[in-house]
Amino acid sequence: MKLKDKVIVLTGGSGLIGRALIDKIRQEGALCVNVDLATETNEEFTEVKCDVTDPLAIEGTIVAIIERFGRIDGLVNNAYPRTPDWGNRFEDVTYESWVRNMDMQLNSTFVFCQCVLSYMKGRSSGNIVNIASMYGVVAPDFTVYDGTGLTSPVAYSAIKGGLIHFTKYLASYFGPHGIRVNAVSPGGVFDSQHSIFVSNYERKVPLRRMAVPADMAGPVAFLLSDEASYITGQNLIVDGGWTIV
Numbered sequence: 035m036k037l038k039d040k041v042i043v044l045t046g047g048s049g050l051i052g053r054a055l056i057d058k059i060r061q062e063g064a065l066c067v068n069v070d071l072a073t074e075t076n077e078e079f080t081e082v083k084c085d086v087t088d089p090l091a092i093e094g095t096i097v098a099i100i101e102r103f104g105r106i107d108g109l110v111n112n113a114y115p116r117t118p119d120w121g122n123r124f125e126d127v128t129y130e131s132w133v134r135n136m137d138m139q140l141n142s143t144f145v146f147c148q149c150v151l152s153y154m155k156g157r158s159s160g161n162i163v164n165i166a167s168m169y170g171v172v173a174p175d176f177t178v179y180d181g182t183g184l185t186s187p188v189a190y191s192a193i194k195g196g197l198i199h200f201t202k203y204l205a206s207y208f209g210p211h212g213i214r215v216n217a218v219s220p221g222g223v224f225d226s227q228h229s230i231f232v233s234n235y236e237r238k239v240p241l242r243r244m245a246v247p248a249d250m251a252g253p254v255a256f257l258l259s260d261e262a263s264y265i266t267g268q269n270l271i272v273d274g275g276w277t278i279v
């Protein structure tokens with residue numbers, strides 16, 4: 035029970051990876067609050083409906099969680115808001131779409147971190163895990179999309195690369211206050227993608243399979259826990275070896 039009695043806030047907990055993260059965090063003994071647009075606020079306040087792209091909604095949610103549970107020990111920024119045209123190839127991405135996705139994904143994480151960190155600073159403890167991506171570390175290998183009509187959005191690389199460096203900035207800035215900030219960068223998670231993409235992907239990745247959501251759960255729980263008490267500013271890449279070849 036490495037997270038016994040901790041209060042952990044996780045965004046996007048109703049999604050593919052988020053569900054596995056919440057299960058693991060709860061198994062490890064924490065009280066985990068899922069903040070997601072796709073959920074309904076419950077009486078126990080372990081599910082909170084909130085749009086993470088709305089700064090006022092974020093602030094209200096953080097205040098309400100602290101009022102209810104007395105503290106926030108950990109925050110996982112995992113939500114994945116994106117525009118309906120997400121996934122367009124480079125030539126077809128409009129300026130408005132680029133700006134909107136930056137705002138929805140990167141700027142919302144800034145607001146969440148700023149709100150929670152001002153509170154954690156007052157207690158001189160706490161830690162944050164930002165869910166980035168291996169595509170924030172290396173460029174996409176576009177050959178895995180051959181024959182599928184799919185691609186990796188250009189904004190994704192910019193957002194996740196920015197998020198990894200934002201993580202390091204926060205770790206350096208808040209280290210003196212006893213606060214740790216790390217990132218976890220998943221590789222591709224299997225979600226019934228196009229079969230050609232899946233076989234291209236499996237051929238390239240050293241572990242020869244796509245990730246499953248539970249692959250991300252142990253690493254996130256570890257970084258949230260006191261077992262990682264001297265780890266900050268790191269990006270833990272959980273990609274089956276994709277980025278080493």
Ligand SMILES: NC(=O)c1ccc[n+]([C@@H]2O[C@H](COP(=O)([O-])OP(=O)(O)OC[C@H]3O[C@@H](n4cnc5c(N)ncnc54)[C@H](O)[C@@H]3O)[C@@H](O)[C@H]2O)c1
Pocket residue numbers: 045046047048049050051052069070071072084085086087111112113114115116165166167168219220221222223224
């Ligand atoms: N799935 C992958 O292969 C993969 C790979 C690398 C990184 N990641 C990252 O992992 C994280 C989770 O991805 P996922 O695949 O589970 O995504 P997902 O789409 O399955 O889940 C995302 C969750 O975010 C919530 N959300 C969306 N907009 C929101 C908003 N405005 N306010 C609050 N909640 C909102 C959704 O309701 C959903 O529950 C993302 O940051 C993603 O970039 C995913």
